[in-house]
Amino acid sequence: MYQTFYRDQTQFYVAVDCIIFGFSEGRLSLLLLKRNMEPAKGQWSLPGGFIEAQESAEVAAARVLSTLTGLDEVYMDQLMLFSKIDRDPGERVLSVAFYALINVADSNREQVRLHNAYWRDLDDLPALIFDHPEMVHSALKRLRIEASTKPIGFNLLPERFTVPQLQALYEAIYGISIDKRNFRKKLQSMPFLVKLDEKDKTSSKRGAYLYSFDKERYEKAKLEGIHFAL
Amino acid sequence: MYQTFYRDQTQFYVAVDCIIFGFSEGRLSLLLLKRNMEPAKGQWSLPGGFIEAQESAEVAAARVLSTLTGLDEVYMDQLMLFSKIDRDPGERVLSVAFYALINVADSNREQVRLHNAYWRDLDDLPALIFDHPEMVHSALKRLRIEASTKPIGFNLLPERFTVPQLQALYEAIYGISIDKRNFRKKLQSMPFLVKLDEKDKTSSKRGAYLYSFDKERYEKAKLEGIHFAL
DNA sequence: GTTATAAAGTGTAAAAAATACAATTAAATA
């Protein structure tokens, strides 16, 4: 039987690490933990934890994220397994990296604070332990690829958002500036972006119309060959 | 210290499984193992093996591939970790899937035979054990994404290949038929495709010119903003 | 040695997509 055969094999600790993206005031940020004890005191790390006996990696990552932010059903996707022998100087630990997209305002501020976690601007990250910088790099690369063909960016925005907000998000993700007329032109070809009657007046006197992403309409459009592309 | 903390954690067997793509006679194929003993006798599986104490997942996958085919320095990329609790009905085993692209002719036929491995047409795969079908699906999806913007398809061809061969490869990867004039037009914009003086006459009386992919020129072109795209 | 065969090789026009670019509108505040 399998069991007998497997018994000779080495077993490993397997952790998950989460690259949690947020977006506010036109900037992408990551939710990071500040170590307040040795070793590596003062250094920063990605939120993570060990996979438990009865968990898949995906469930473990969702647990870590839920514990930290109070959020469930968050957009999350696995990046890959990081397994270099010395990636953790303490002991051999493999780690599966996940990236998550959340709306900062939805997270539980107190819970985040209690875990000694802080939102740090993606363009100005502190030094991170282990291979966490590599994980972040990998996550950003993946985010850029995914966000261009799938409507995942909306997970970083409130339920209702304005066109200028959406544009600022894409400008932040790709680090470019986009012509607003061309940007709106693309949006017009997406029947799953629903224009609401209400305006958001927090960032201008005139106010900008609020929109929402209609998941059902998106699925319908996809079947008709209309794809998301930004 | 870390060690003390880690000791409470569960450890896991971690395997690698390889989706090894080949291309011959206009068709993609996978190198699969046929089980000639129980359990699951007669069923097919992806080539794989356990990660050993002093190996990274990448090294383990390269070892598995080298043992099976005699090939080193093969194009290989990690897909992700598969970790569903019951994915292996025998015991809890996590598995990292890798996909590899090899030139079938380069592999050691006897070695492959000895491991009870066979090339099976991708369009006519046998039933596979565990979550291996999911891994294959994931690999094909990744291959399609990667092959469209990176010159990785050449790993499936001989060192020197013809334009019709290259076109047939891309037609096989994407399951479409491509206009040969438009295909050649795109190739003309790629200075790293070197036309040789020799012809391959195995598939036509007239013969088709052989080309090779020049990696150095590719890197140079990339710096100049010329990207691979097919 | 002429002819038949089969795959390799070639160019252009039309359509679609991406890009560049500037004035007007709306609402609050001075």
Next chain:
DNA sequence: TATTTAATTGTATTTTTTACACTTTATAAC
């Protein structure tokens, strides 16, 4: 009432993608 600031709108140009058919080359058959 005038000023301010961000939101909103359309068109012309360029680039890219797509559609499409005949000629060339070398071998094999006659």
